[in-house]
Amino acid sequence: MNTRNTKVxxxxxxxxxxxxxxxxxxxxxxxxxxxxxxxWAAGHRPQNFYMLGSMGLAFPIALGVALAQPDRRVFAxxxxxxxxMQLGALSTIAALKPxxxxxxxxxxxxxxxxxxxxxPAASVADIVAIAIGSGLASSAWAADEEDFERLVEDxxxxxxxxxxxxxxxxxxxxxxxxxxxxxxxxxxMHGLGVREPL
Amino acid sequence: xxxxxxxxxxxxxxxSGDRSWHGIVLQTLKRNxxxxxxxxxxxxxxxxxxxxxxxxxxxxxxxxxxxxxVGIVAGAWMGGRRGAVLMQTSGFATLANVLASLAVPYQIPxxxxxxxxxxxxxxxxxxxxxCRTMRPVLDSLALEHHTITRLDxxxxxxxxxxxxxxxxxxxxxxxxxxxxxxxxxxDK
Numbered sequence: 001m002n003t004r005n006t007k008v009x010x011x012x013x014x015x016x017x018x019x020x021x022x023x024x025x026x027x028x029x030x031x032x033x034x035x036x037x038x039x040w041a042a043g044h045r046p047q048n049f050y051m052l053g054s055m056g057l058a059f060p061i062a063l064g065v066a067l068a069q070p071d072r073r074v075f076a077x078x079x080x081x082x083x084x085m086q087l088g089a090l091s092t093i094a095a096l097k098p099x100x101x102x103x104x105x106x107x108x109x110x111x112x113x114x115x116x117x118x119x120p121a122a123s124v125a126d127i128v129a130i131a132i133g134s135g136l137a138s139s140a141w142a143a144d145e146e147d148f149e150r151l152v153e154d155x156x157x158x159x160x161x162x163x164x165x166x167x168x169x170x171x172x173x174x175x176x177x178x179x180x181x182x183x184x185x186x187x188x189m190h191g192l193g194v195r196e197p198l
Numbered sequence: 199x200x201x202x203x204x205x206x207x208x209x210x211x212x213x214s215g216d217r218s219w220h221g222i223v224l225q226t227l228k229r230n231x232x233x234x235x236x237x238x239x240x241x242x243x244x245x246x247x248x249x250x251x252x253x254x255x256x257x258x259x260x261x262x263x264x265x266x267x268v269g270i271v272a273g274a275w276m277g278g279r280r281g282a283v284l285m286q287t288s289g290f291a292t293l294a295n296v297l298a299s300l301a302v303p304y305q306i307p308x309x310x311x312x313x314x315x316x317x318x319x320x321x322x323x324x325x326x327x328x329c330r331t332m333r334p335v336l337d338s339l340a341l342e343h344h345t346i347t348r349l350d351x352x353x354x355x356x357x358x359x360x361x362x363x364x365x366x367x368x369x370x371x372x373x374x375x376x377x378x379x380x381x382x383x384x385d386k
Contacts, residue, residue: 088262
Protein backbone atom coordinates (compact mmCIF):
# COMPACT_ATOMS: atom_id res chain seq x y z
CA MET A 1 0.00 0.00 0.00
CA ASN A 2 2.86 2.37 0.75
CA THR A 3 4.06 1.97 -2.80
CA ARG A 4 0.84 3.45 -4.19
CA ASN A 5 1.10 7.00 -5.38
CA THR A 6 -2.15 7.98 -3.72
CA LYS A 7 -2.81 10.47 -0.98
CA VAL A 8 -4.25 9.25 2.32
CA UNK A 9 -7.59 11.02 2.61
CA UNK A 10 -10.34 11.19 5.22
CA UNK A 11 -13.53 9.18 4.94
CA UNK A 12 -15.90 11.89 6.17
CA UNK A 13 -14.31 14.47 3.89
CA UNK A 14 -14.46 12.17 0.87
CA UNK A 15 -18.05 11.16 1.66
CA UNK A 16 -19.08 14.80 1.99
CA UNK A 17 -17.45 15.57 -1.36
CA UNK A 18 -19.40 12.70 -2.94
CA UNK A 19 -22.72 13.86 -1.49
CA UNK A 20 -21.93 17.37 -2.71
CA UNK A 21 -21.74 16.06 -6.27
CA UNK A 22 -25.22 14.49 -6.22
CA UNK A 23 -27.89 16.38 -8.13
CA UNK A 24 -30.48 13.82 -9.24
CA UNK A 25 -31.62 12.01 -6.09
CA UNK A 26 -28.98 9.34 -6.59
CA UNK A 27 -29.24 6.39 -4.19
CA UNK A 28 -26.36 5.82 -1.76
CA UNK A 29 -25.91 2.56 0.14
CA UNK A 30 -23.67 2.79 3.20
CA UNK A 31 -21.84 -0.35 4.33
CA UNK A 32 -21.72 -1.35 7.97
CA UNK A 33 -19.90 0.69 10.60
CA UNK A 34 -17.92 3.79 9.86
CA UNK A 35 -18.87 3.91 6.20
CA UNK A 36 -22.50 4.57 7.01
CA UNK A 37 -21.73 6.63 10.11
CA UNK A 38 -19.98 9.12 7.84
CA UNK A 39 -22.75 8.86 5.24
CA TRP A 40 -25.21 9.83 7.97
CA ALA A 41 -22.95 12.61 9.25
CA ALA A 42 -22.58 14.05 5.75
CA GLY A 43 -26.29 14.91 5.99
CA HIS A 44 -29.21 12.51 5.88
CA ARG A 45 -30.94 12.17 2.55
CA PRO A 46 -34.06 10.07 1.89
CA GLN A 47 -32.09 8.29 -0.84
CA ASN A 48 -29.52 6.97 1.69
CA PHE A 49 -29.70 3.40 2.97
CA TYR A 50 -27.81 2.45 6.13
CA MET A 51 -26.80 -1.14 6.81
CA LEU A 52 -26.84 -2.47 10.36
CA GLY A 53 -25.19 -5.82 9.65
CA SER A 54 -24.71 -8.16 6.69
CA MET A 55 -21.04 -7.27 6.32
CA GLY A 56 -19.98 -7.21 2.69
CA LEU A 57 -23.42 -6.75 1.14
CA ALA A 58 -23.35 -3.03 0.32
CA PHE A 59 -22.50 -3.73 -3.33
CA PRO A 60 -25.10 -6.51 -3.78
CA ILE A 61 -27.82 -4.35 -2.19
CA ALA A 62 -26.81 -1.46 -4.45
CA LEU A 63 -26.85 -3.82 -7.44
CA GLY A 64 -30.44 -4.75 -6.59
CA VAL A 65 -31.45 -1.09 -6.42
CA ALA A 66 -29.63 -0.45 -9.71
CA LEU A 67 -31.45 -3.32 -11.42
CA ALA A 68 -34.80 -2.13 -10.08
CA GLN A 69 -34.26 1.50 -11.10
CA PRO A 70 -31.99 1.55 -14.16
CA ASP A 71 -32.50 5.29 -14.71
CA ARG A 72 -31.19 6.24 -11.25
CA ARG A 73 -27.48 6.30 -10.44
CA VAL A 74 -26.72 4.14 -7.41
CA PHE A 75 -23.62 4.56 -5.24
CA ALA A 76 -22.37 2.08 -2.66
CA UNK A 77 -19.79 2.81 0.02
CA UNK A 78 -17.82 -0.16 1.30
CA UNK A 79 -14.76 -0.73 3.46
CA UNK A 80 -11.81 -2.86 2.38
CA UNK A 81 -12.47 -5.49 5.05
CA UNK A 82 -16.13 -5.74 4.08
CA UNK A 83 -15.33 -6.02 0.39
CA UNK A 84 -12.77 -8.77 1.02
CA MET A 85 -15.56 -10.73 2.71
CA GLN A 86 -17.67 -10.76 -0.47
CA LEU A 87 -15.28 -10.51 -3.43
CA GLY A 88 -17.51 -12.70 -5.60
CA ALA A 89 -19.95 -9.79 -5.81
CA LEU A 90 -17.46 -7.94 -8.02
CA SER A 91 -17.60 -10.71 -10.64
CA THR A 92 -21.39 -10.80 -10.52
CA ILE A 93 -21.53 -7.04 -11.10
CA ALA A 94 -18.93 -7.24 -13.86
CA ALA A 95 -20.98 -9.94 -15.61
CA LEU A 96 -24.24 -7.94 -15.40
CA LYS A 97 -22.64 -4.59 -16.33
CA PRO A 98 -25.20 -2.27 -14.68
CA UNK A 99 -24.08 1.09 -16.04
CA UNK A 100 -25.77 3.02 -13.23
CA UNK A 101 -23.81 1.41 -10.38
CA UNK A 102 -20.83 3.18 -8.81
CA UNK A 103 -18.80 1.43 -6.11
CA UNK A 104 -16.61 3.36 -3.68
CA UNK A 105 -14.14 1.45 -1.52
CA UNK A 106 -12.81 3.20 1.59
CA UNK A 107 -9.50 1.43 2.15
CA UNK A 108 -7.66 2.06 5.40
CA UNK A 109 -6.23 -1.45 5.60
CA UNK A 110 -7.84 -2.16 8.96
CA UNK A 111 -10.97 -3.65 10.45
CA UNK A 112 -11.38 -0.33 12.18
CA UNK A 113 -14.57 -0.83 14.16
CA UNK A 114 -13.45 -4.11 15.74
CA UNK A 115 -10.14 -2.84 17.08
CA UNK A 116 -8.08 -1.86 14.03
CA UNK A 117 -6.76 -5.30 13.15
CA UNK A 118 -4.96 -5.13 9.78
CA UNK A 119 -6.72 -6.47 6.68
CA PRO A 120 -4.80 -8.09 3.81
CA ALA A 121 -5.38 -4.84 1.91
CA ALA A 122 -2.82 -3.22 4.21
CA SER A 123 0.03 -5.35 2.92
CA VAL A 124 -0.66 -7.66 0.00
CA ALA A 125 -4.11 -7.24 -1.58
CA ASP A 126 -4.74 -4.39 -4.04
CA ILE A 127 -8.47 -3.62 -4.23
CA VAL A 128 -8.32 -2.02 -7.68
CA ALA A 129 -6.25 -4.86 -9.12
CA ILE A 130 -8.80 -7.33 -7.70
CA ALA A 131 -11.67 -5.34 -9.20
CA ILE A 132 -10.03 -5.19 -12.62
CA GLY A 133 -9.26 -8.89 -12.39
CA SER A 134 -12.92 -9.51 -11.56
CA GLY A 135 -13.91 -7.87 -14.84
CA LEU A 136 -14.55 -4.30 -13.69
CA ALA A 137 -12.35 -2.47 -16.18
CA SER A 138 -13.48 0.95 -15.00
CA SER A 139 -11.73 0.76 -11.62
CA ALA A 140 -9.21 3.27 -10.30
CA TRP A 141 -7.45 4.57 -7.21
CA ALA A 142 -8.24 8.20 -6.47
CA ALA A 143 -4.92 10.03 -6.29
CA ASP A 144 -6.27 12.83 -4.10
CA GLU A 145 -9.51 14.64 -3.29
CA GLU A 146 -9.72 16.46 -6.61
CA ASP A 147 -9.05 13.23 -8.49
CA PHE A 148 -11.80 11.55 -6.45
CA GLU A 149 -14.29 14.23 -7.47
CA ARG A 150 -13.24 13.88 -11.09
CA LEU A 151 -13.68 10.09 -10.94
CA VAL A 152 -17.15 10.53 -9.42
CA GLU A 153 -18.16 12.92 -12.20
CA ASP A 154 -16.87 10.51 -14.85
CA UNK A 155 -18.71 7.60 -13.23
CA UNK A 156 -22.00 9.52 -13.24
CA UNK A 157 -22.06 9.51 -17.02
CA UNK A 158 -20.25 6.20 -17.60
CA UNK A 159 -21.68 3.40 -19.73
CA UNK A 160 -20.43 0.66 -17.41
CA UNK A 161 -20.18 0.11 -13.65
CA UNK A 162 -17.33 2.00 -11.99
CA UNK A 163 -15.24 1.33 -8.91
CA UNK A 164 -13.35 4.09 -7.14
CA UNK A 165 -10.91 3.13 -4.38
CA UNK A 166 -9.78 5.68 -1.84
CA UNK A 167 -6.96 5.35 0.66
CA UNK A 168 -8.25 6.75 3.92
CA UNK A 169 -6.87 7.35 7.39
CA UNK A 170 -7.95 5.62 10.60
CA UNK A 171 -10.14 8.42 11.96
CA UNK A 172 -13.44 7.09 13.34
CA UNK A 173 -16.78 7.93 11.75
CA UNK A 174 -18.16 11.34 12.62
CA UNK A 175 -21.79 10.52 13.36
CA UNK A 176 -23.82 7.55 14.53
CA UNK A 177 -26.62 6.24 12.37
CA UNK A 178 -30.00 5.86 14.03
CA UNK A 179 -30.51 2.14 14.36
CA UNK A 180 -34.15 1.60 13.48
CA UNK A 181 -34.10 -0.75 10.48
CA UNK A 182 -37.76 -0.41 9.52
CA UNK A 183 -37.56 3.38 9.63
CA UNK A 184 -34.37 3.28 7.55
CA UNK A 185 -36.00 1.07 4.91
CA UNK A 186 -39.28 3.00 4.78
CA UNK A 187 -37.54 6.35 4.38
CA UNK A 188 -35.29 4.89 1.71
CA MET A 189 -38.30 3.55 -0.21
CA HIS A 190 -39.97 6.96 0.06
CA GLY A 191 -36.75 8.51 -1.22
CA LEU A 192 -36.75 6.18 -4.22
CA GLY A 193 -40.36 6.98 -5.03
CA VAL A 194 -41.52 3.44 -4.30
CA ARG A 195 -43.68 4.35 -1.31
CA GLU A 196 -45.85 7.29 -0.34
CA PRO A 197 -45.71 8.39 3.31
CA LEU A 198 -48.87 7.65 5.31
CA UNK B 199 -32.23 -30.50 -20.50
CA UNK B 200 -34.13 -33.61 -21.54
CA UNK B 201 -31.88 -35.72 -19.35
CA UNK B 202 -32.24 -33.33 -16.43
CA UNK B 203 -36.01 -33.41 -16.72
CA UNK B 204 -36.03 -37.15 -16.96
CA UNK B 205 -33.95 -37.42 -13.83
CA UNK B 206 -35.63 -34.82 -11.74
CA UNK B 207 -39.20 -34.46 -12.88
CA UNK B 208 -41.09 -37.53 -14.04
CA UNK B 209 -44.28 -35.45 -14.43
CA UNK B 210 -42.70 -32.97 -16.84
CA UNK B 211 -44.66 -32.13 -19.95
CA UNK B 212 -42.80 -29.35 -21.79
CA UNK B 213 -44.49 -26.56 -23.70
CA SER B 214 -47.50 -24.40 -22.90
CA GLY B 215 -49.66 -25.55 -20.03
CA ASP B 216 -46.56 -27.09 -18.49
CA ARG B 217 -47.64 -28.79 -15.28
CA SER B 218 -44.15 -29.88 -14.26
CA TRP B 219 -43.03 -28.57 -10.88
CA HIS B 220 -40.65 -26.13 -12.54
CA GLY B 221 -43.30 -24.96 -15.01
CA ILE B 222 -45.66 -24.21 -12.11
CA VAL B 223 -42.93 -22.34 -10.20
CA LEU B 224 -42.09 -20.25 -13.26
CA GLN B 225 -45.73 -19.36 -13.94
CA THR B 226 -46.34 -18.56 -10.26
CA LEU B 227 -43.35 -16.22 -10.19
CA LYS B 228 -44.58 -14.51 -13.32
CA ARG B 229 -48.15 -14.15 -12.08
CA ASN B 230 -46.82 -12.47 -8.93
CA UNK B 231 -44.61 -10.10 -10.94
CA UNK B 232 -41.38 -11.57 -9.62
CA UNK B 233 -38.96 -10.84 -12.43
CA UNK B 234 -35.52 -10.82 -10.76
CA UNK B 235 -34.23 -14.29 -9.93
CA UNK B 236 -30.59 -14.62 -8.82
CA UNK B 237 -29.53 -18.13 -7.92
CA UNK B 238 -26.70 -20.39 -6.93
CA UNK B 239 -26.89 -23.42 -9.22
CA UNK B 240 -28.26 -26.81 -8.20
CA UNK B 241 -28.67 -29.95 -10.29
CA UNK B 242 -32.34 -30.43 -9.38
CA UNK B 243 -33.17 -26.78 -10.17
CA UNK B 244 -31.52 -27.02 -13.60
CA UNK B 245 -34.74 -27.18 -15.68
CA UNK B 246 -36.24 -24.22 -13.78
CA UNK B 247 -33.05 -22.16 -14.17
CA UNK B 248 -32.84 -22.98 -17.87
CA UNK B 249 -36.45 -21.99 -18.49
CA UNK B 250 -36.05 -18.75 -16.51
CA UNK B 251 -33.06 -17.86 -18.70
CA UNK B 252 -35.12 -18.62 -21.81
CA UNK B 253 -38.00 -16.33 -20.77
CA UNK B 254 -37.35 -12.61 -21.41
CA UNK B 255 -39.72 -11.69 -18.58
CA UNK B 256 -37.04 -12.73 -16.10
CA UNK B 257 -33.66 -11.24 -15.24
CA UNK B 258 -31.92 -14.32 -13.92
CA UNK B 259 -28.25 -14.86 -13.18
CA UNK B 260 -25.89 -16.85 -10.98
CA UNK B 261 -24.27 -15.23 -7.97
CA UNK B 262 -21.05 -16.30 -6.28
CA UNK B 263 -22.77 -16.88 -2.96
CA UNK B 264 -26.32 -17.10 -1.66
CA UNK B 265 -26.11 -14.14 0.72
CA UNK B 266 -25.11 -12.00 -2.25
CA UNK B 267 -28.35 -13.02 -3.97
CA VAL B 268 -30.31 -12.10 -0.83
CA GLY B 269 -28.67 -8.66 -0.79
CA ILE B 270 -29.57 -8.15 -4.44
CA VAL B 271 -33.27 -9.00 -4.06
CA ALA B 272 -33.45 -6.93 -0.86
CA GLY B 273 -32.11 -3.93 -2.76
CA ALA B 274 -34.44 -4.62 -5.66
CA TRP B 275 -37.48 -4.78 -3.37
CA MET B 276 -36.60 -1.39 -1.90
CA GLY B 277 -36.24 -0.07 -5.45
CA GLY B 278 -39.67 -1.36 -6.40
CA ARG B 279 -38.86 -4.63 -8.17
CA ARG B 280 -39.75 -8.07 -6.86
CA GLY B 281 -37.26 -10.92 -6.74
CA ALA B 282 -36.77 -14.46 -5.49
CA VAL B 283 -33.64 -16.45 -4.70
CA LEU B 284 -33.02 -20.06 -5.76
CA MET B 285 -30.57 -22.24 -3.87
CA GLN B 286 -30.01 -25.69 -2.44
CA THR B 287 -29.98 -26.73 1.21
CA SER B 288 -26.26 -26.20 1.72
CA GLY B 289 -26.63 -22.67 0.38
CA PHE B 290 -29.41 -21.90 2.82
CA ALA B 291 -27.01 -22.91 5.60
CA THR B 292 -24.85 -19.88 4.75
CA LEU B 293 -27.71 -17.40 5.26
CA ALA B 294 -28.29 -17.13 9.03
CA ASN B 295 -26.44 -13.80 9.30
CA VAL B 296 -28.10 -12.05 6.39
CA LEU B 297 -31.56 -13.27 7.42
CA ALA B 298 -31.08 -12.04 10.98
CA SER B 299 -29.43 -8.73 10.09
CA LEU B 300 -31.15 -7.71 6.84
CA ALA B 301 -34.28 -9.57 5.73
CA VAL B 302 -35.96 -9.94 9.14
CA PRO B 303 -35.18 -6.63 10.92
CA TYR B 304 -35.73 -4.48 7.82
CA GLN B 305 -38.97 -6.39 7.10
CA ILE B 306 -38.17 -7.40 3.55
CA PRO B 307 -40.34 -10.01 1.77
CA UNK B 308 -37.47 -12.26 0.79
CA UNK B 309 -38.79 -15.21 -1.21
CA UNK B 310 -36.53 -18.26 -1.16
CA UNK B 311 -36.89 -21.50 -3.09
CA UNK B 312 -34.68 -24.16 -1.53
CA UNK B 313 -34.00 -27.42 -3.34
CA UNK B 314 -33.86 -29.96 -0.53
CA UNK B 315 -30.79 -32.16 -0.33
CA UNK B 316 -29.89 -34.38 2.59
CA UNK B 317 -33.08 -36.40 2.85
CA UNK B 318 -34.95 -39.30 1.19
CA UNK B 319 -31.99 -41.23 -0.07
CA UNK B 320 -29.16 -38.74 0.37
CA UNK B 321 -25.76 -40.28 -0.32
CA UNK B 322 -23.53 -37.46 0.95
CA UNK B 323 -23.15 -37.39 4.74
CA UNK B 324 -22.30 -33.68 4.71
CA UNK B 325 -25.55 -32.90 2.86
CA UNK B 326 -27.62 -34.93 5.31
CA UNK B 327 -26.12 -33.09 8.29
CA UNK B 328 -26.45 -29.63 6.79
CA CYS B 329 -30.10 -30.31 5.90
CA ARG B 330 -30.86 -30.80 9.60
CA THR B 331 -29.69 -27.25 10.32
CA MET B 332 -32.23 -25.65 7.97
CA ARG B 333 -35.57 -25.86 9.80
CA PRO B 334 -34.11 -25.03 13.23
CA VAL B 335 -32.63 -21.85 11.72
CA LEU B 336 -35.96 -20.96 10.09
CA ASP B 337 -37.86 -21.71 13.31
CA SER B 338 -35.42 -19.79 15.50
CA LEU B 339 -36.09 -16.66 13.42
CA ALA B 340 -39.84 -17.41 13.34
CA LEU B 341 -39.67 -17.47 9.55
CA GLU B 342 -42.57 -18.85 7.54
CA HIS B 343 -41.57 -22.00 5.69
CA HIS B 344 -43.31 -24.78 3.82
CA THR B 345 -42.00 -28.09 2.56
CA ILE B 346 -43.66 -28.94 -0.74
CA THR B 347 -43.97 -32.64 -1.53
CA ARG B 348 -46.97 -32.77 -3.90
CA LEU B 349 -47.38 -31.38 -7.38
CA ASP B 350 -51.09 -30.71 -6.80
CA UNK B 351 -50.30 -28.53 -3.79
CA UNK B 352 -47.36 -26.63 -5.28
CA UNK B 353 -49.22 -23.81 -6.99
CA UNK B 354 -51.44 -23.08 -4.00
CA UNK B 355 -48.57 -23.10 -1.50
CA UNK B 356 -46.20 -21.08 -3.69
CA UNK B 357 -48.76 -18.51 -4.82
CA UNK B 358 -50.27 -17.94 -1.37
CA UNK B 359 -46.84 -17.87 0.31
CA UNK B 360 -45.55 -15.25 -2.09
CA UNK B 361 -48.64 -13.12 -1.57
CA UNK B 362 -48.33 -13.47 2.21
CA UNK B 363 -44.63 -12.56 2.12
CA UNK B 364 -45.34 -9.41 0.13
CA UNK B 365 -48.35 -8.26 2.14
CA UNK B 366 -46.82 -8.99 5.55
CA UNK B 367 -43.31 -7.89 4.50
CA UNK B 368 -41.76 -11.05 5.87
CA UNK B 369 -39.39 -13.62 4.35
CA UNK B 370 -40.62 -17.06 3.33
CA UNK B 371 -38.78 -20.28 2.45
CA UNK B 372 -40.38 -22.76 0.07
CA UNK B 373 -38.55 -26.06 0.42
CA UNK B 374 -38.78 -28.23 -2.69
CA UNK B 375 -38.70 -31.81 -1.39
CA UNK B 376 -37.46 -34.77 -3.49
CA UNK B 377 -41.02 -36.14 -3.49
CA UNK B 378 -41.88 -33.13 -5.67
CA UNK B 379 -38.76 -32.79 -7.79
CA UNK B 380 -37.41 -36.31 -7.95
CA UNK B 381 -34.35 -35.16 -6.06
CA UNK B 382 -30.79 -35.89 -7.02
CA UNK B 383 -30.03 -39.37 -8.28
CA UNK B 384 -27.56 -41.70 -6.57
CA ASP B 385 -25.29 -42.34 -9.52
CA LYS B 386 -23.81 -38.83 -9.66
